[in-house]
Amino acid sequence: MMNASDPIPFLKGILEGEHRAIARAISQVENDTAAGCAIMRSIYPHLGRARVLGVTGAPGAGKSTLVSELIGEFGRRGRSVAVVAVDPSSPFSGGAILGDRIRMERHALAKRVFIRSLASRGHPGGLTRTVYRVVDVLDAAGFELIIVETVGAGQAEVDVADVADVRVVVCAPGLGDDVQALKAGILEIADILVVNKCDLPLADKTELDLRFMVSVRKDGSPAPRVLRVTATSGAGIPELADAIESDLRGDGRRRQQSLLVRMRRQVAHEAANTVRRRLGATSSEALDALCAALARGEVTYEDVVAAAIRLASNEVAPPS
Numbered sequence: 001m002m003n004a005s006d007p008i009p010f011l012k013g014i015l016e017g018e019h020r021a022i023a024r025a026i027s028q029v030e031n032d033t034a035a036g037c038a039i040m041r042s043i044y045p046h047l048g049r050a051r052v053l054g055v056t057g058a059p060g061a062g063k064s065t066l067v068s069e070l071i072g073e074f075g076r077r078g079r080s081v082a083v084v085a086v087d088p089s090s091p092f093s094g095g096a097i098l099g100d101r102i103r104m105e106r107h108a109l110a111k112r113v114f115i116r117s118l119a120s121r122g123h124p125g126g127l128t129r130t131v132y133r134v135v136d137v138l139d140a141a142g143f144e145l146i147i148v149e150t151v152g153a154g155q156a157e158v159d160v161a162d163v164a165d166v167r168v169v170v171c172a173p174g175l176g177d178d179v180q181a182l183k184a185g186i187l188e189i190a191d192i193l194v195v196n197k198c199d200l201p202l203a204d205k206t207e208l209d210l211r212f213m214v215s216v217r218k219d220g221s222p223a224p225r226v227l228r229v230t231a232t233s234g235a236g237i238p239e240l241a242d243a244i245e246s247d248l249r250g251d252g253r254r255r256q257q258s259l260l261v262r263m264r265r266q267v268a269h270e271a272a273n274t275v276r277r278r279l280g281a282t283s284s285e286a287l288d289a290l291c292a293a294l295a296r297g298e299v300t301y302e303d304v305v306a307a308a309i310r311l312a313s314n315e316v317a318p319p320s
């Protein structure tokens with residue numbers, strides 16, 4: 001039997017894709033326990049099979065309904081699918097939204113489908129860090145497609161979307177989501193833009209608005225494809241699945257490359273957090289002195305930033 005005192009807890013179960021082992025491992029990782037760290041250390045050599053799809057959009061745009069349909073569609077195409085749903089946190093309940101779980105339950109029983117909700121708050125090392133780690137666990141467990149659903153409400157969620165190889169942004173008529181989406185910068189990150197709820201009369205206008213908005217991008221990257229979907233009826237889902245598959249197409253080498261990209265982003269995120277934490281935590285005389293010198297015009301801003309990074313690095317204790 002598995003238990004948390006195993007040298008590497010749940011590893012065998014994870015690699016065999018056992019749902020109970022995966023669920024327990026994720027809990028350890030989520031809570032950043034010693035067992036969670038041991039698991040993370042042990043799984044890196046087993047990564048590289050999964051491709052990651054990000055699904056984001058305004059609250060109520062229909063993300064969970066859409067993801068549910070995609071699970072069915074990819075399931076029919078013979079793919080194993082894992083879903084990480086990052087719930088919007090509500091000031092009232094503060095917890096996971098039960099409805100998502102119920103809607104997805106019908107797939108949850110299937111062996112090749114694994115669904116996990118994460119609360120958007122309460123992660124010792126930050127939400128983004130947890131999501132990357134949970135994705136790694138699911139990759140080690142052998143899932144071919146990992147879908148990460150997040151609400152595109154702010155910078156934290158946009159950060160989370162970085163975990164994905166391909167990003168789908170879901171918009172729907174009548175939510176004022178065009179403005180919200182622009183605010184959060186999520187239109188900028190879309191590889192595929194989905195106009196959901198095309199059964200509603202205002203869908204045509206929403207599509208037109210969105211096509212216009214994404215036709216010119218600040219960073220000069222190609223405009224995303226725009227697809228029409230009605231998640232509640234399943235209309236447009238096969239075409240969306242085709243578009244996703246064509247973006248994710250590739251051999252083992254391509255998968256290895258996307259793993260390296262994912263790891264690089266993960267490491268960069270963690271490194272930036274570490275620098276920020278170290279510089280913020282200490283009442284650093286050295287940093288104060290640098291800032292004072294900047295205020296006197298003796299050094300450039302860029303010099304101070306570079307020095308600050310060095311300062312944070314020097315605080316690394318040598319490995320024992």
Ligand SMILES: Nc1nc2c(ncn2[C@@H]2O[C@H](COP(=O)(O)OP(=O)(O)OP(=O)(O)O)[C@@H](O)[C@H]2O)c(=O)[nH]1
Pocket residue numbers: 057058059060061062063064065066088097151196197198199200229230231232233
């Ligand atoms: N008319 C119509 N309603 C839809 C469609 N897709 C989803 N909905 C409805 O929109 C509401 C929100 O759907 P969800 O799938 O929960 O949306 P979500 O984006 O996951 O919402 P949050 O997770 O709370 O941000 C539900 O009442 C759905 O039934 C659609 O294609 N047409």
Ligand SMILES: [Mg+2]
Pocket residue numbers: 063064065100149
């Ligand atoms: Mg949802």
